[in-house]
Amino acid sequence: MSRSQETLSLKRKRPEPNALALTPENVLLNLIKSKGDMGIWKADMKRETNLSEPVVTKALKALQGRNLIKEVVNIQNKGRKHYMAAEFEPSKELTGGAWYTEGNLDKDFIDILKKSCSKIIGKFKVATAQGVYDFCKDNKIISVDITTQQILEILRSMVLDNEIVEVKSTGLGEFHKIPVGTVCYRTASGMGLGQGPKVGAMASIPCGACPRINQCTPDGIISPKTCKYYQKWLDFGI
Amino acid sequence: MASQYGIKLAVYLVSSYFGDLVAKVCECLLRRGTLPWRSIVQFTELNPTQVKNSLLVLIQHNCVQAFAMEQEGVFGEAPKVVTQYMALFDNIIHHMRFPKFLAIVSEELGKECEEILEGLLQHGRLSLNQILDRHKETSNQSGGNCTAQDALQKNFSRLLCVRYVERCPAHEPFIAPPNEEGAAVKKRGAKSAKVTEELQTIEQRALAAAAPMEALRFLFETYTETDDHELESEENLSNMEVGQKRKHVDSEAGTNKRKKEVLWRANFEQFVRRLRHKACIENARTRLDDGAAIVLSAILEASRSSETKVKVESSIPLSMNTIFEEVMKSEDGRIMTLEHVRTALAQLAAISIDETYSVDLKSIIELAQNEEVESIVLKRYGREAYRMFRLLSKAGHLLETDKISDTTFVEKKETAKILFKLWKDDYLHMEKIVASAGRQSQFLLWKVNKHSLWGHVLDEMYHAALNLRIRNAHEQEQEKEILQIPREKLVGDLEKRSKRLRKVRIVLESSLMRLDEAIMIFHDF
Numbered sequence: 091m092s093r094s095q096e097t098l099s100l101k102r103k104r105p106e107p108n109a110l111a112l113t114p115e116n117v118l119l120n121l122i123k124s125k126g127d128m129g130i131w132k133a134d135m136k137r138e139t140n141l142s143e144p145v146v147t148k149a150l151k152a153l154q155g156r157n158l159i160k161e162v163v164n165i166q167n168k169g170r171k172h173y174m175a176a177e178f179e180p181s182k183e184l185t186g187g188a189w190y191t192e193g194n195l196d197k198d199f200i201d202i203l204k205k206s207c208s209k210i211i212g213k214f215k216v217a218t219a220q221g222v223y224d225f226c227k228d229n230k231i232i233s234v235d236i237t238t239q240q241i242l243e244i245l246r247s248m249v250l251d252n253e254i255v256e257v258k259s260t261g262l263g264e265f266h267k268i269p270v271g272t273v274c275y276r277t278a279s280g281m282g283l284g285q286g287p288k289v290g291a292m293a294s295i296p297c298g299a300c301p302r303i304n305q306c307t308p309d310g311i312i313s314p315k316t317c318k319y320y321q322k323w324l325d326f327g328i
Numbered sequence: 329m330a331s332q333y334g335i336k337l338a339v340y341l342v343s344s345y346f347g348d349l350v351a352k353v354c355e356c357l358l359r360r361g362t363l364p365w366r367s368i369v370q371f372t373e374l375n376p377t378q379v380k381n382s383l384l385v386l387i388q389h390n391c392v393q394a395f396a397m398e399q400e401g402v403f404g405e406a407p408k409v410v411t412q413y414m415a416l417f418d419n420i421i422h423h424m425r426f427p428k429f430l431a432i433v434s435e436e437l438g439k440e441c442e443e444i445l446e447g448l449l450q451h452g453r454l455s456l457n458q459i460l461d462r463h464k465e466t467s468n469q470s471g472g473n474c475t476a477q478d479a480l481q482k483n484f485s486r487l488l489c490v491r492y493v494e495r496c497p498a499h500e501p502f503i504a505p506p507n508e509e510g511a512a513v514k515k516r517g518a519k520s521a522k523v524t525e526e527l528q529t530i531e532q533r534a535l536a537a538a539a540p541m542e543a544l545r546f547l548f549e550t551y552t553e554t555d556d557h558e559l560e561s562e563e564n565l566s567n568m569e570v571g572q573k574r575k576h577v578d579s580e581a582g583t584n585k586r587k588k589e590v591l592w593r594a595n596f597e598q599f600v601r602r603l604r605h606k607a608c609i610e611n612a613r614t615r616l617d618d619g620a621a622i623v624l625s626a627i628l629e630a631s632r633s634s635e636t637k638v639k640v641e642s643s644i645p646l647s648m649n650t651i652f653e654e655v656m657k658s659e660d661g662r663i664m665t666l667e668h669v670r671t672a673l674a675q676l677a678a679i680s681i682d683e684t685y686s687v688d689l690k691s692i693i694e695l696a697q698n699e700e701v702e703s704i705v706l707k708r709y710g711r712e713a714y715r716m717f718r719l720l721s722k723a724g725h726l727l728e729t730d731k732i733s734d735t736t737f738v739e740k741k742e743t744a745k746i747l748f749k750l751w752k753d754d755y756l757h758m759e760k761i762v763a764s765a766g767r768q769s770q771f772l773l774w775k776v777n778k779h780s781l782w783g784h785v786l787d788e789m790y791h792a793a794l795n796l797r798i799r800n801a802h803e804q805e806q807e808k809e810i811l812q813i814p815r816e817k818l819v820g821d822l823e824k825r826s827k828r829l830r831k832v833r834i835v836l837e838s839s840l841m842r843l844d845e846a847i848m849i850f851h852d853f
């Protein structure tokens with residue numbers, strides 16, 4: 091930012107000294123407001139307004155002091171100073187959504203929810219997301235406010251973990267209370283699924299997890315004859 | 329074409345069963361594809377007799393198929409018929425599955441049948457008389473024992489009846505050159521073109537031409553009419569330019585036929601089908617429950633004789649009555665009610681059309697493949713990568729980094745890191761999208777490219793199988809002095825070493841067997 095530009099804007103200030111004047115504060119406030127719930131990064135403000143760093147810093151401080159704007163965390167880039175007009179709430183893109191508090195993924199909360207869901211499904215054998223949600227609500231299992239959508243997200247991640255299985259109700263047997271075709275979640279009736287991942291044939295031998303398999307050849311420096319992973323595997327302590 | 333490590337494993341197997349010379353010839357064919365005898369000699373730099381003998385061994389053990397094809401003459405010479413040799417990769421790999429094949433027969437048909445099969449597996453191809461001779465030798469009986477002979481024939485026809493044994497293919501079928509065939513197809517029109525499309529390569533055509541007619545394949549008959557190709561081709565091996573002579577023989581084919589003993593061999597295809605069934609049933613058991621496994625087993629049992637190829641997509645549609653009847657035949661099935669069977673069919677997601685039920689076997693196999701790869705991802709890259717991989721694998725299309733992060737509950741930065749790692753090792757496919765508007769100018773999209781990844785995983789599994797075998801051989805070699813010491817002298821330290829060696833062997837062999845099941849899921853099923 092050049093000094094001449096700065097003086098130019100200062101000069102302009104004098105002829106129109108009322109509230110609507112284009113003071114750096116007003117220019118910045120308008121800009122920040124125009125970004126709504128997305129807010130704006132300080133460096134972007136500088137670029138868009140052509141104001142110098144000290145001017146921007148000072149103006150932001152003043153605006154914050156008057157409670158017109160607030161600083162928010164942007165999870166895309168936590169190091170960047172991000173500002174938003176006071177009347178807005180940060181968008182999902184900035185906060186990361188319902189699962190983030192102050193820019194951090196709330197892992198503890200997620201874990202608690204997962205455990206509760208797991209217990210509830212274990213109890214019912216089979217349940218829909220709505221069913222789990224209702225049970226949580228009715229029995230006040232979770233103190234904070236959650237939505238059915240959040241429960242659904244938790245259940246889906248548990249499916250990805252292979253802890254529970256997503257199935258469509260057949261209306262038969264254990265599904266008799268659930269309308270045919272409804273998506274529901276259930277614990278495993280077999281031994282494999284829903285009990286965490288099964289260890290496959292490849293994953294249960296050293297080569298299956300070996301970071302050096304590409305360099306390993308029958309008679310090379312890295313070879314099954316001399317391999318230390320095998321050494322460990324076949325050391326039965328006899 | 330088999331993968332890099334598939335070939336290495338095949339060559340290693342051939343070398344351990346038939347020696348290095350045979351392995352060299354086999355490797356030449358696996359790497360360079362189908363070749364005439366002359367070229368093999370040239371490439372391997374072995375002497376002609378060695379190559380000839382090696383080829384005979386490979387043919388005897390069903391690892392190579394010969395076929396004759398007319399080739400254009402060079403420098404204006406008349407076209408001549410040249411014998412080509414093709415390696416049968418699958419059959420070579422099947423050699424390490426022999427213990428499994430034997431176990432199936434032993435379980436289903438008993439010891440006597442197992443012994444017959446053992447002979448066939450050991451020798452590759454045998455006539456009934458040879459089987460009989462072998463039986464006499466092993467059972468220490470003097471010749472002429474009629475009852476023993478009858479029993480053997482009976483057992484042999486049992487093996488034939490369930491198709492575990494088949495008539496050997498023609499020794500050297502004649503194939504029309506490819507260009508001629510192509511022209512013929514065009515004339516015949518769209519419908520037959522489609523048929524030929526399935527048999528594109530010369531190799532596939534040769535196999536089809538060599539296969540005995542379906543009606544004859546499992547027919548119990550000890551003598552057959554033959555053109556006596558066998559003798560002829562042996563002559564061919566020493567004198568490859570016999571185009572003239574062959575024409576002569578062919579023209580007289582009608583009169584030249586004579587009685588010849590039929591050769592039999594194990595029918596690998598049927599064993600693979602059995603193993604495929606078993607794998608599906610086991611998958612149903614672990615994924616669903618015993619009931620589903622029993623019902624699936626009954627369905628596969630009932631449709632056993634009507635399946636035509638190994639990789640059928642779904643089971644043959646059966647009526648509820650047929651299924652229920654079959655379920656009742658098994659001990660575990662007897663306690664099941666009709667309602668129970670119905671529930672099991674629903675669990676298996678059986679498609680019902682007109683009161684018949686059919687189970688999608690292909691999707692069961694695909695599930696098993698997914699499980700195997702996912703489990704590798706878990707082991708190599710951890711739980712969060714596992715979750716992401718499963719998400720992408722299920723989605724089947726591109727997903728953006730943020731979306732993945734949200735669904736799997738992993739911090740955005742961490743998500744990107746993990747995805748990059750998976751991408752670097754070829755587990756994921758990535759696409760960059762540069763958006764011109766908005767603050768975030770670049771998006772990364774990810775997906776699982778099953779086709780290429782599955783090939784990569786299979787190759788690594790062949791590699792791992794080779795490593796298990798090499799290590800086992802190495803361990804036995806290291807301790808070979810111990811193997812020679814009589815058991816009673818194994819005391820103290822020696823006893824410890826011998827114990828360890830035994831344990832090593834059990835661990836390595838059982839791991840290989842399990843790994844081989846996974847290989848079959850990716851390659852043969």
Ligand code: SF4
Pocket residue numbers: 296297298300301302303306307312313314315317318319320795
């Ligand atoms: S033998 Fe050892 S080094 Fe080679 S791939 Fe297997 S584990 Fe890795």
